[in-house]
Amino acid sequence: MEAQMTLNTETQKSSAKRLEEKVAVITGGARGIGAATAKLFAENGAHVVIADVLDDLGASVAESIGGRYIHCDVSKESDVESAINLAVSWKGHIDIMFNNAGIPDNEGRSISTLDMNRVNRVLSINLYGTIHGIKHAARAMIKAQKGGSIICTSSAAATMGGFASHSYTMSKAAMAGVMRSAACELGVHLIRVNCISPHGVPSEMLISAYRTFNKVDITPEKLSEYIGNKASLLKGRGAAIEDVAHAALFLASDESGFITGHNLSVDGGYTSSNSSMSFIYQDPK
Numbered sequence: 001m002e003a004q005m006t007l008n009t010e011t012q013k014s015s016a017k018r019l020e021e022k023v024a025v026i027t028g029g030a031r032g033i034g035a036a037t038a039k040l041f042a043e044n045g046a047h048v049v050i051a052d053v054l055d056d057l058g059a060s061v062a063e064s065i066g067g068r069y070i071h072c073d074v075s076k077e078s079d080v081e082s083a084i085n086l087a088v089s090w091k092g093h094i095d096i097m098f099n100n101a102g103i104p105d106n107e108g109r110s111i112s113t114l115d116m117n118r119v120n121r122v123l124s125i126n127l128y129g130t131i132h133g134i135k136h137a138a139r140a141m142i143k144a145q146k147g148g149s150i151i152c153t154s155s156a157a158a159t160m161g162g163f164a165s166h167s168y169t170m171s172k173a174a175m176a177g178v179m180r181s182a183a184c185e186l187g188v189h190l191i192r193v194n195c196i197s198p199h200g201v202p203s204e205m206l207i208s209a210y211r212t213f214n215k216v217d218i219t220p221e222k223l224s225e226y227i228g229n230k231a232s233l234l235k236g237r238g239a240a241i242e243d244v245a246h247a248a249l250f251l252a253s254d255e256s257g258f259i260t261g262h263n264l265s266v267d268g269g270y271t272s273s274n275s276s277m278s279f280i281y282q283d284p285k
């Protein structure tokens, strides 16, 4: 354990300021995964614009990291365009676009009674919000001719059924599709496009889903413990919000310079396994 901690500290030291002078826009940066990523990006030398609908929270996170805040409902294309314009007018260009804003859909779970108005609402934020971000970041990055990194927060729900509602699942799966097609087109401009697919991160989104389905409150610590025991190959090791922030830091930095069109799972291996078959690893008696 001590050796591991020394290694971690050394790694952090040697790779300090991995985003020196880069300019990033983070949607959904007021709390949860987005806020943790904004802090980590700023610690690594980035100038960060936080775009969210939670104005007080978003403004206070931005102030704490020397960044900027803009009210931005990602379902409105002009709001997303304004967020990117703010970054460009502030620092001259944009290097990193983190399309991270998202909402769950905790109501009405059966496909046979699907409320199409709610489906449209989820798609308008999770999917179209991301497309708005890819589109306007690509425009600004192509114009500046400096390349760039576009990251989208998809989900384990994009890979396997049974994780979330139908509307949330379709929004995240389609996002992985547009990420790949955009990566194909934008590679010629040295713009990389990737997804991160988290699972079981104890943010307000997951805590409120747990509350809705189980009718009880749970702390982030207990939720992480629960995921670690039930839904991770790493026994007892649940997700932390910072796990996703570190994945975003890697994809945003030049260290991932040859990675594009990739969907990076941050899920303790859960979507790469079928636990109902794990008996095959036990020695036959």
Ligand SMILES: NC(=O)c1ccc[n+]([C@@H]2O[C@H](COP(=O)([O-])OP(=O)(O)OC[C@H]3O[C@@H](n4cnc5c(N)ncnc54)[C@H](O)[C@@H]3O)[C@@H](O)[C@H]2O)c1
Binding pocket: 027, 028, 029, 030, 031, 032, 033, 034, 051, 052, 053, 054, 072, 073, 074, 075, 100, 101, 102, 103, 104, 125, 153, 154, 155, 156, 197, 198, 199, 200, 201, 202, 203, 204, 205, 206
């Ligand atoms: N928590 C998990 O286990 C998990 C798993 C897979 C994917 N994700 C995804 O991670 C992303 C971040 O979620 P989180 O877990 O940090 O939850 P969260 O609810 O704490 O954060 C979501 C953020 O998005 C913002 N947002 C919501 N609607 C918006 C809109 N229309 N315009 C701009 N901002 C908006 C919220 O205000 C909030 O700041 C989401 O896209 C979510 O779908 C989370």
